[in-house]
Amino acid sequence: MSSTAVHIRSKKRLFNDVSCKSCQNERCLIKRNLHAISLSKFVENKNTLKCKKGQQFIMEGAPVNGLFFILKGTVKVFRTGINGREQIVRFAKEGEIIGHRGFGTEEHYSIGAIAIQESVLCYFSKDDLQEALVENPKFTYDMMLFYANELNRSENKVKSISQMTVRERVIDTLLYIYRKFGDLKGFLNLPLSRREYADYAGTTEEQVIRVFSALKKEKLITAQGKKIGVPNTQLLRKEISEHNYFLDS
DNA sequence: CCATTAATGGTGC
DNA sequence: GCACCATTAATGG
Numbered sequence: 001m002s003s004t005a006v007h008i009r010s011k012k013r014l015f016n017d018v019s020c021k022s023c024q025n026e027r028c029l030i031k032r033n034l035h036a037i038s039l040s041k042f043v044e045n046k047n048t049l050k051c052k053k054g055q056q057f058i059m060e061g062a063p064v065n066g067l068f069f070i071l072k073g074t075v076k077v078f079r080t081g082i083n084g085r086e087q088i089v090r091f092a093k094e095g096e097i098i099g100h101r102g103f104g105t106e107e108h109y110s111i112g113a114i115a116i117q118e119s120v121l122c123y124f125s126k127d128d129l130q131e132a133l134v135e136n137p138k139f140t141y142d143m144m145l146f147y148a149n150e151l152n153r154s155e156n157k158v159k160s161i162s163q164m165t166v167r168e169r170v171i172d173t174l175l176y177i178y179r180k181f182g183d184l185k186g187f188l189n190l191p192l193s194r195r196e197y198a199d200y201a202g203t204t205e206e207q208v209i210r211v212f213s214a215l216k217k218e219k220l221i222t223a224q225g226k227k228i229g230v231p232n233t234q235l236l237r238k239e240i241s242e243h244n245y246f247l248d249s
Numbered sequence: 250c251c252a253t254t255a256a257t258g259g260t261g262c
Numbered sequence: 263g264c265a266c267c268a269t270t271a272a273t274g275g
Contacts, residue, residue: 165264204265204266206267207264225273225274
């Protein structure tokens, strides 16, 4: 993987290159915090980029120049481990930030990111953001909450991978997806391959398939191809309750 | 139709 | 108990 900068696809300027002013996304930290004053600068300098499904927009090791906000779509954030195995760090949806770890002293992204659905991303330069953070305490505070939350989740994940069995981790993953993306007509509202479940749970595709098969027999989940249903989250939660761990999205 | 993904079985640590 | 490899079945464009 080259360490070339993230290439912004400059197809043609997107006609819907929305300014933050008219943006509908109320979950966006920037939108929520930057009224009037510093907004104009952001509007000028931000880039909107559209990603097709499967398109990678952050390469591991690429230099950090800014941050991504998800305007629309879903993204998986991962890190490549031993013998090329992907460890999915998190799934991110509308309004979330990608690449924030590179913000501090980090020179290069330690993670990669791929759109798993058609997505629209807003890209802000590090400099602009830094300026805004210095000027706007509320914005900074919200960012801090976000970082704290991420750290909490990350620490929980360490625990889950080191102490839970594969079955528990798979269940944990299902609950995580359910919490975060919800349910649509009885199925998890995010289509993932078993491989992706495995990469998040820290196991192999085969193990996920085996656990799914077992769970199906036990009527704890339902499956129709890629679509997985979790009719009884209480029961699932019960299985991992001794690790009493929960919450956050 | 072919290609990708899912499911199942065997083996070794 | 779990990862890795091999084979076969199912699915979808």
